[in-house]
Amino acid sequence: MAEHTPVLLEETMNALRPERGGVFVDATLGLGGHTLEMIARAEEAKQPIRIIGIDQDPYALEFAEERLGEKIEYLQGNFAELFQLRKKKIITAADGILMDIGVSSYQIDTPERGFSFMKNGPLDMRMDPDGTVSAATIVNTWPEHRIIEMLLSYGEERLAKKIAHAIVERRKKQRFTETADLAAVIIEQYHPTARHKKPHPATRSFQALRIAVNRELDSLVEGMDQALELLSTGGVLAIITFHSLEDRIVKQRFRAASDSGEYELLSKKPVVASRTEEVANPRSRSAKLRAIRHLPKP
Ligand SMILES: C[S@@+](CC[C@H](N)C(=O)[O-])C[C@H]1O[C@@H](n2cnc3c(N)ncnc32)[C@H](O)[C@@H]1O
Incomplete structure (x- = not known):
């Protein structure tokens, strides 16, 4: 434990x-x-x-x-x-x-719960496993403007527009199912010199998703x-x-x-x-x- x-x-x-x-x-x-x-x-x-x-x-x-x-x-x-x-x-x-x-x-340390971008797991993030909306639901189905709004208001992510657009483009070809997959798309939106900075570039987006999933x-x-x-x-x-x-x-x-x-x-x-x-x-x-x-x- x-x-x-x-x-x-x-x-x-x-x-x-x-x-x-x-x-x-x-x-x-x-x-x-x-x-x-x-x-x-x-x-x-x-x-x-x-x-x-x-x-x-x-x-x-x-x-x-x-x-x-x-x-x-x-x-x-x-x-x-x-x-x-x-x-x-x-x-x-x-x-x-x-x-x-x-x-x-x-919760963060259990990859199967899908809260972590450091350890791969299913895109879940529901604290209550009976909850109807998972992180996968949001990134695969929400319209782009709602994803932007979520990233801005819950994550204060300044690359919200760029990240939301990349998510929508990518899901047209392949749906998101895993945290590592989503984290990789988010990191790519950052300038190469910023990709290894702390906090990890996916921190704000993952926080925003978690807040949205669990309302x-x-x-x-x-x-x-x-x-x-x-x-x-x-x-x-x-x-x-x-x-x-x-x-x-x-x-x-x-x-x-x-x-x-x-x-x-x-x-x-x-x-x-x-x-x-x-x-x-x-x-x-x-x-x-x-x-x-x-x-x-x-
Ligand atoms: C930061 S931890 C609490 C740690 C605890 N005080 C301790 O010392 O071990 C937050 C916990 O609250 C639960 N939680 C968060 N939001 C909740 C809500 N709206 N209703 C019930 N539980 C919630 C989470 O599932 C998590 O287990």
Whole structure:
């Protein structure tokens, strides 16, 4: 199993304060790194804690269950349907909710999932294997203008037009089925001197595809609204993002919530990784944590 180091661990615990005990929802369980720490802190403080771990990826849940066993409850699903927790009477409110969004290292490191341009695999990228749209669907069927728009808005790829055109020309002759194949077409659009630069030229396009396949921004908007509603008085919602678009969405929603007077921002600026964490875990470099607390009624 891939090693996964939870990002902003200390900072997330400072926001969520699991040592209070209570009902917590880890809406992006992944390999359970943050949840493991929540359990440890509650145990140390001798406070009972109940954690519901959600992930849309059933393989993530399997891995997490191997680590955490019966210490938590597991649910496969999208956090855009968080209200189901209340509807199905699993919980009435949550004292803490965590969303550590985006892709996990084990998903990237498993070539068969199709997230990686470094290791060849099927062009998939679905976190939920039952999802109807895969990366192959997008590159083989979407009209050119939609591919351009996706590459620009989700990947900030300045060669969006050139890449989209090359994709459309190539699929007329042969459909895309593998990640290496698509990566090769993307690299060819770069000037030869830029092809070996870091980050890898396919990084932005693959990120854009992943966000589109999993409708990540829509889920974030929907999930965040429901999470805010589910918080108990004093409950905290903590969100870790890895992309400026996502952070902007969280920032604006949290600002509107705090303007309503019902919630309090735990910090005005996002919390970012320390230099030490950045060196130890390069993935943390783009991570931003924002947290908000549900205030008692005056
Ligand atoms: C960055 S990892 C989480 C890592 C976790 N905090 C840990 O410490 O191991 C993100 C996980 O969230 C899941 N995920 C992303 N978007 C989701 C969504 N909308 N609903 C449910 N799970 C989601 C992914 O499948 C992935 O396993």
